[in-house]
Amino acid sequence: MACSFAWPKLTALTGHHPPTGSPLRHPPPAAAHLPLVPPLFVLPSLRDWVHLVIRFSSMHGVKQPRNPWSDGPEHIAQCPIKSNKNYTQEIVLTDEVGTLWWHAHSDWSRATVHGAIIIKPKGVNYPYRPLPDPDEKTIIIASWYNGNVEDEFEKARNLLGPAPSDAYTINGHAGNCFRDCEANVSVISVESSKTYLLHIVNAVLNEEMFFAIDDHNLTVVAMDGAYVAPITFPYIMLGPGNTMDVLLTTKNESTTNYYMAAGYYHSGGPDPLTLSATALLQYKSDAVMPTCSADFLPTHEDFDKAENFTNSIKSKDPQVVPPMTPGRQYVIEIAAYGPNTFNPPSRSSLSNISYVGKCNDSLEYNATFPHNQSEYGPTLHGNNVILLEYGDVVDIVFQGTSRGAETHPMHVHGYSFFLLGRNYSTFNNNSLINTVNPPVLNTVSVPTNGWAAIRFKADNPGVWFIHCHLERHATWGMATALIVKEGNNVTMQTEPNGHASLC
Ligand SMILES: [Cu+2]
DSSP states (O other): OOOOSOOOOOGGGGSOOOOOSSSOOSOOOOSOOOSSOOOEEEGGGTOOOOOOBOSSEEEETOOOTTOGGGTOOBTTTBOOOOTTOOOBOOOOOSSOOEEEEEEEOSTTGGGTSEEEEEEOOGGGOOSSSSOOOSOOEEEEEEEEOSSOHHHHHHHHHTTSOOOOOSEEEETTBOOTTGGGOOSOOOEEEOOTTOEEEEEEEEOOSSOEEEEEETTOOEEEEEETTEEEEEEEESSEEEOTTOEEEEEEEOOSOOSBOEEEEEEEEOOSSOOOOOOOEEEEEESOTTSBOOOOOOTTSOOTTOHHHHHHHHTTOOBSSOOOOOOOOTTOEEEEEEESSOOTTSSSTTOOEETTEEEOOEESSSEEEEOOOOSSGGGOOSOEEEOBOEEEOTTOEEEEEEEEOSTTOSOEEEEESSOOEEEEEEESSOOOTTSOOOOSSOOEESEEEEOTTSEEEEEEEOOSOEEEEEEESSHHHHHTTOEEEEEEOOOSSOOOOOOOTTSGGGO
16 A cells, blocks of 8 residues: 555654744733623732643642642743743642643644653552553543644634644554554554553643444543543543543453554534544454554444533542532633634633633732622633632533534642533433442533533632633633632642742
8 A cells, every 4th residue: 555645753742842932922911801700819819839840731630739830831820931931840649540631732733742641550559440450541532733733823813723633642643544544553462361551641732532442341530530430331521631541451362463543423513524543453463464444433423422421421439519608600612712802703712701711920810700690790701719718619511602613621730520421411400310320520511502510629729710612612712710819728839949930
């Protein structure tokens, strides 16, 4: 088979990133005034610290207790770090276990600046069986652009697109099914009759993804850094930002190798039409090569398979879910497109507020946010955030709308949350929620035009970003943040040297 497409090797996995020029990438906020009285909340006035030198990255899913300074998102926890400058971040792990990941959190640089974080339980004492082989495998699914991803960011920012990615990759390669090219395929080597633990990360920019291995089942045992009740499917589906720990039991005997593949799930919005990535599950290097195919994946529109999988995820053990603090429910409507009167038009919003971070002499926030639709104002730009007392138990109901109807993988920094429920309807207080065995996640797929309800205890003081993990939506303002006040004996760590000078 002729190789008609020369596939470049991804050097960016080593952490290189092109200089981004001006550190302030966003336009100044529009001269708009929100209908709410805006008390300013300036981060350094709260009180206050931060090792591991990575440039402007976010530890996705790491709670970073009392340490928002190391959380990473530009215009939220810090101003963006200028080209050729360093900033030291400290990762503090608490109850996270399994797979998480880190990624750049400036513009769209996370497309290539990312990697897995694998957290093993003490004594590598896994609570599931069979125990996996010590040779654990990491699989990172990502987006590939032939051009500079920053150009796509600029297009998105200027509402011109953006173009879908030119390919997906598995561990840096699109695979040898891609455009009949025989070169550049990632290989996962296995032996017969063993169980392997796969650490899987969806680092794709703008799509939820199916992943499968031909003629093999996958048993999910953890998601987003917390154990789940094991479920076995011939495929998995994970949103951008989600991570999964998956057991793979190999065949007793195999005279052939098998393909694995990652392809998008299309729930609505623009169809990316991007070809699926493939990689090789290799039993023997001299084994029979199967015909290259990704046909064993669910089809891109397979709603039932996506939903059956997603709704099967429950926590491993029964949970103790605290009751919500009265008055602490926020019903947040998601809109991927604003009305045409919005200037500039077609920006995304949460509860009619299109987030534009402020990063001038310091980070500034408007500490008011509507609780529900009765408090919404007209759609405007703002830096509005949710202000919480330490210890509040908070419900956030993400309500999808017809304005840009597709699933939205909503991600919360600084916290994991109980996923109380999700459904294809309009939420009301009689909607069915699960307080028995809700999974503990950091990114939830909000159903197309439906709702997802999450609960968490606000016990991590600091400022924490909330955003859609479809990068084009976050760019357009589908974002806000939490500011959690300090408790009596629970203060933030000291602001680190150099943090304030980033602004
Ligand atoms: Cu979205």
